Amino acid sequence: MTPDPSLAALSDTLFSVSVAVYSLAVVAFCAQLAFGRRPARELVAAGGAPAPRTGADDISSDVRSPDAPADVPADGTAGEPGAARRWGLLALALTVLGAVGHAGVLVARGLAADRLPWGNMYEFATAVVLVGVAVYVVLAVRTPGLRHIGLFVLAPVVVAMVLVGLFLYADAGPLVAALRSSWLAVHVSTAILGFGIFFVSGIASGLYLLRSRPEEPRPGSLVSRLPGAAALDRVAHRTAVFGFPIWTFAVIAGAIWAESAWGRFWGWDPKETWAFIAWVVYAAYLHARTTAGWRGRPAAWVNLVGLGVMVFNLLYVNLVSTGLHSYGGVS
Amino acid sequence: MSLAAPPRPAAPPPPARPSPGSRFTATLLRWWRRLTAMRTAIVLLFLLALAAVPGSLLPQRSLSQGAVTEYFAEHPTLAPVLDRLYLFDVFSSPWFAAVYLLLFVSLVGCVLPRAVEHARALRSAPPPAPRRLSRLPDSAELPTALPPAAALDAVEEELRVRRFRVVRRGGANGPELSAEKGLLKEAGNLLFHLSLVGVLLGLAAGKLWGHEGSILVTEGQGFCNSFQQYDTYSSGALVDSGDLTPLCVDLEAFEAEYEPDLTASAFTADITYGAPGEEGRSTTIGVNDPLRVAGDRVYLTGHGFSPVFSVTLPDGTEFTDVSAPFLPSDQTTMASQGALKLPDLGPGRDGQLALEGFFAPTGLVQGGVLTSIDPRPLAPRVAIVAYEGYLGLDSGIPQSVYSLDASQIDSGRLTDVGRANLSVGEALTLPDGTEITFTGVREFAALQYSSDPGQGWVLAAAVALVVGLLGMLLVRRERFFARASAGPDGAGSVLAVALLTRGSGDAGPRLAELTADLTAALSGASGRPAAAHRAPSPDGSAPRPEDASRDT
Numbered sequence: 001m002t003p004d005p006s007l008a009a010l011s012d013t014l015f016s017v018s019v020a021v022y023s024l025a026v027v028a029f030c031a032q033l034a035f036g037r038r039p040a041r042e043l044v045a046a047g048g049a050p051a052p053r054t055g056a057d058d059i060s061s062d063v064r065s066p067d068a069p070a071d072v073p074a075d076g077t078a079g080e081p082g083a084a085r086r087w088g089l090l091a092l093a094l095t096v097l098g099a100v101g102h103a104g105v106l107v108a109r110g111l112a113a114d115r116l117p118w119g120n121m122y123e124f125a126t127a128v129v130l131v132g133v134a135v136y137v138v139l140a141v142r143t144p145g146l147r148h149i150g151l152f153v154l155a156p157v158v159v160a161m162v163l164v165g166l167f168l169y170a171d172a173g174p175l176v177a178a179l180r181s182s183w184l185a186v187h188v189s190t191a192i193l194g195f196g197i198f199f200v201s202g203i204a205s206g207l208y209l210l211r212s213r214p215e216e217p218r219p220g221s222l223v224s225r226l227p228g229a230a231a232l233d234r235v236a237h238r239t240a241v242f243g244f245p246i247w248t249f250a251v252i253a254g255a256i257w258a259e260s261a262w263g264r265f266w267g268w269d270p271k272e273t274w275a276f277i278a279w280v281v282y283a284a285y286l287h288a289r290t291t292a293g294w295r296g297r298p299a300a301w302v303n304l305v306g307l308g309v310m311v312f313n314l315l316y317v318n319l320v321s322t323g324l325h326s327y328g329g330v331s
Numbered sequence: 332m333s334l335a336a337p338p339r340p341a342a343p344p345p346p347a348r349p350s351p352g353s354r355f356t357a358t359l360l361r362w363w364r365r366l367t368a369m370r371t372a373i374v375l376l377f378l379l380a381l382a383a384v385p386g387s388l389l390p391q392r393s394l395s396q397g398a399v400t401e402y403f404a405e406h407p408t409l410a411p412v413l414d415r416l417y418l419f420d421v422f423s424s425p426w427f428a429a430v431y432l433l434l435f436v437s438l439v440g441c442v443l444p445r446a447v448e449h450a451r452a453l454r455s456a457p458p459p460a461p462r463r464l465s466r467l468p469d470s471a472e473l474p475t476a477l478p479p480a481a482a483l484d485a486v487e488e489e490l491r492v493r494r495f496r497v498v499r500r501g502g503a504n505g506p507e508l509s510a511e512k513g514l515l516k517e518a519g520n521l522l523f524h525l526s527l528v529g530v531l532l533g534l535a536a537g538k539l540w541g542h543e544g545s546i547l548v549t550e551g552q553g554f555c556n557s558f559q560q561y562d563t564y565s566s567g568a569l570v571d572s573g574d575l576t577p578l579c580v581d582l583e584a585f586e587a588e589y590e591p592d593l594t595a596s597a598f599t600a601d602i603t604y605g606a607p608g609e610e611g612r613s614t615t616i617g618v619n620d621p622l623r624v625a626g627d628r629v630y631l632t633g634h635g636f637s638p639v640f641s642v643t644l645p646d647g648t649e650f651t652d653v654s655a656p657f658l659p660s661d662q663t664t665m666a667s668q669g670a671l672k673l674p675d676l677g678p679g680r681d682g683q684l685a686l687e688g689f690f691a692p693t694g695l696v697q698g699g700v701l702t703s704i705d706p707r708p709l710a711p712r713v714a715i716v717a718y719e720g721y722l723g724l725d726s727g728i729p730q731s732v733y734s735l736d737a738s739q740i741d742s743g744r745l746t747d748v749g750r751a752n753l754s755v756g757e758a759l760t761l762p763d764g765t766e767i768t769f770t771g772v773r774e775f776a777a778l779q780y781s782s783d784p785g786q787g788w789v790l791a792a793a794v795a796l797v798v799g800l801l802g803m804l805l806v807r808r809e810r811f812f813a814r815a816s817a818g819p820d821g822a823g824s825v826l827a828v829a830l831l832t833r834g835s836g837d838a839g840p841r842l843a844e845l846t847a848d849l850t851a852a853l854s855g856a857s858g859r860p861a862a863a864h865r866a867p868s869p870d871g872s873a874p875r876p877e878d879a880s881r882d883t
Contacts, residue, residue, distance in 0.1 A: 002591055174590045177597050181619040245800045252793045261619050263543070263630040263779045265786055266534070268394065268422045273387040277380045284376040291369045309380075321387065 007112035021098035028091030029151035131196020183257035190250035197243035202307030204236035271325035274313035367440030386421030457511035460812035470829035479815030519802020529792030537785030542566035553581030633777035645764035666703035688715035
C-alpha cells in the first residue's frame with residue numbers, strides 16, 4: 001500500500017518539534033544545575049573536606065559556586081533552591097512533552113505506512129531514543145534525586161535525534177518482504193527496549209565515573225551537583241539488570257525468527273555477532289559488579305563498553321558491513 | 332547489603348610430608364580454583380567478546396566464500412597470514428573454541444558446587460540469628476505488650492503468610508526466630524548457567540549431525556535431498572550421506588509481488604514434495620514461511636531469472652531452449668549477471684561457445700548501456716558477449732558456473748566474437764554465421780534444505796535460560812531474624828529484628844514495611860486470648876523449635 005503523505009509529513013514535523021522541545025528541556029536542566037546547590041547531606045556524604053560550618057542555616061553560602069550567575073539574589077537561601085526545583089520541574093515537564101511528541105513521530109509513521117513503525121534504521125533509532133527518554137522520566141518521577149542527571153540524558157538525546165534526523169532519515173514506506181512477520185513485533189520491540197534501557201544505564205555509569213573520581217569535585221562544579229556516586233552506581237546496575245533479560249529475550253526471539261527466515265537460528269551474521277558480543281559484555285558487567293576487584297569503577301567501564309558495543313552494532317553493522325540485517329533504508 | 336556468597340568448599344589441609352604426587356594434586360587444585368573463580372570468568376567473558384570481533388570485521392568462509400576469495404585477491408600478502416590464524420573461520424577456530432570451552436569449564440566448576448550447596452540449603456533450616464541483631468545494617472526494635480513466646484508466634488504467623496520458611500530456636504540470648512525466603516533466586520541462577528551448557532550442547536549436536544544444501548531450481552524442475560544434487564552443501568562430521576531424509580521437492584511456480592514503489596512484498600513458491608517415487612503433496616512456501624517436514628526444513632531463500640536462448644550453427648544444427656541462471660547483482664532492480672556455456676557444439680576444442688552477459692527484467696538502453704529499472708519481467712533484455720574457443724571446463728580446475736574463466740579470455744583461448752543488446756525475439760549473428768536468439772525468460776528459485784537435530788534442544792535450553800534469568804533477577808532472597816527479650820518494665824517484651832537481602836540494595840525500606848505490618852500484627856494479637864497464639868504451623872516440613880535448637 002502507498003503511505004499516506006499527510007501523516008508521513010506530520011511525523012516529520014513532530015520529529016522537529018520534539019527535538020526543539022527536548023532542546024528547551026536541556027536549557028531548563030542547565031538552569032536547574034546553575035541555580036541549584038548541593039544539599040547539605042551530599043556535602044557530608046562526599047566525605048572530603050567540607051568547609052567548616054558556622055551554622056546549619058549557613059551551609060548554602062559555604063558551597064556557593066564561585067561561578068554562579070551574578071543575577072542570583074545574594075540572600076537566595078530560600079529562593080534559590082526553590083528556583084532550581086522549579087527549573088527542574090519545568091525541565092521534566094518539557095521532557096515529558098517532548099516524549100509525547102516523540103511518541104507521536106512513531107505513531108504517525110506507523111499510521112502513514114500502516115505497519116509497525118520500526119522497519120528501518122531511522123525508525124529503530126528514533127524508538128530507541130524514545131525508550132531512553134521514557135526510562136529517564138520513570139526514574140526521575142520515582143526518585144526525585146535522579147532528576148539532576150537530566151541534562152546528561154537529554155543532551156545526548158538531542159544530539160542523537162539530530163544525527164538520526166540528518167543521517168539515518170528514510171521516507172515512510174512499506175516493509176520489505178523479509179520483515180513481514182509477526183516476529184518483527186517481538187524481536188525488534190524488545191531490541192529497542194533493551195537498547196533504550198542500556199542507553200540510560202550507560203549514561204548513569206559514565207556519570208558515576210565522573211562522580212567517583214578520587215579527587216573531590218570542586219564545590220559548585222557540575223560534577224558536584226550530580227547525585228551521589230553510590231546512587232548513580234545503583235541506577236546503572238538496576239537498569240542493566242532490567243535490560244539484560246529483555247536483551248536476552250530479543251536475541252533469542254531474533255534467533256527464532258532467523259530460523260524461519262534465513263534457514264538457521266544462528267549464523268554469525270555481523271549483527272548476530274555484535275548482539276552476542278553486547279550480551280557477553282553485559283553479562284560481564286553484571287558479574288563484575290559483584291566481584292571483588294571489579295566493583296565500582298572497573299565495572300562501570302564495562303557498562304560503558306557495553307553501550308559502545310550497542311551503538312557500534314547499530315551504526316557500523318548496518319551502514320558499513322554487509323550482512324543479512326541490512327534494512328537500513330539509508331542511501 | 333547483601334549476604335556473602337556461599338562459601339566454596341575449603342581446600343583439603345596440606346599433607347604433612349608433601350610427596351611429588353600430592354604436590355602435583357595441590358597445584359592442580361590451585362589451578363582449578365583459579366579457573367573457576369569469578370574473576371577468571373569475567374576475563375574469559377571479555378576474551379570471548381574480543382574473540383568474536385574479528386569474525387564480524389573480516390569476511391568469513393561460513394558466510395561468504397566469495398568475500399574471502401576477494402579479500403585474498405585484494406590483500407595477497409596479508410590474507411595467507413590471517414588465514415593461518417583461522418581469522419576467516421573465527422567461529423570454528425581452535426582458539427575461539429579454547430576460550431568458550433575454558434569459560435564453560437569455569438562455569439561448570441563454579442555452578443556445580445553451588446548447586447550442591449543449594450540442595451543442602453533447601454533441606455536445612457535457616458541459619459540461627461546473629462548474636463547482636465542491632466549490628467546488622469538494617470535492624471529495628473519492636474516493643475510489644477505480648478510475652479516473648481506469643482510475640483514470636485505472631486511474627487511467625489505473619490512471616491509464614493509471606494511465604495518465609497521459619498524456624499524457632501531457644502538461643503542463649505533468648506527465644507529467637509530465623510526465616511528465609513527466595514531460594515528460587517539461587518535456583519534460577521543455577522538454571523540460567525546450566526541452560527547455557529544446554530545451549531552449547533545443542534549447538535554442538537546441530538554441527539555434528541546437521542546438514543544444509545542449497546540449489547537453484549527453475550520452474551518445472553526439482554531436486555532430491557542428496558549431496559550430489561546440491562550446488563553447495565555442508566554437513567556435520569557425523570552425518571552419513573545414506574541417512575539423509577529421502578525427500579524430493581519440485582518447484583511448480585514462483586511468484587514475486589511488489590508494492591507500487593517496487594518494494595518486494597512477498598515471494599512465494601508453489602512446490603510439491605514427497606519421498607522419491609511417491610505422489611507429492613502440494614504446498615506453498617515463502618519468505619518467513621518454510622516447509623517443515625520430518626524434522627527438516629525447506630526454505631525459499633532467493634529468486635532470479637534464467638534467460639533462454641536458441642543457437643543455430645552455420646551448418647543448420649539447432650540448439651533450442653538453452654538457458655542458465657543469472658544471479659541477481661541488485662535485489663531492487665533484479666539486474667543479473669551470468670554465463671551460458673555450450674561446450675559440446677561441434678567437433679574439437681575450438682568449437683566451444685559461451686555467452687557472458689547482463690540481464691535486465693525490465694531493460695532500458697541508454698547510450699548503448701543496458702540498465703534494469705524494474706524487478707518485474709516486463710520488458711526483458713540481455714546484453715551479451717559471445718566467445719568462441721576453449722572454455723577450460725575439462726582442465727581439472729573447478730570454475731564458477733555463473734561466469735567464464737577470465738584466464739581463458741586473457742590467454743586468448745576464448746575470443747570475443749560479437750556482442751549485442753537483445754530483447755525477446757532478437758538475434759545476434761556471429762561472423763561465422765552462428766545465430767543466437769534470445770527467446771524468453773524463466774524464473775528460478777533458490778531453495779535451501781536444512782536439517783538441524785540440535786535446534787529443538789537449543790530452543791528448550793534458551794527457554795530455560797530466560798526462565799532462570801527471570802527467577803534470578805526478579806526473586807528477592809531475604810533472611811529475617813527476630814529475638815524476643817523481656818520488656819524494660821517487666822511487662823510485655825521487646826523484639827529485635829533484622830533483615831538481610833541479597834541482590835538488591837533496598838533492605839531498609841523493605842524492613843520498614845515489614846516492621847509496620849509486624850507491629851500491626853502484634854497489636855492485633857495482643858487483643859486475642861493467649862491460647863490462640865500457638866497456631867499450628869501451616870508448613871509441616873519446617874523443623875520445629877525442639878529439633879532445630881540442637882544445631883544452634
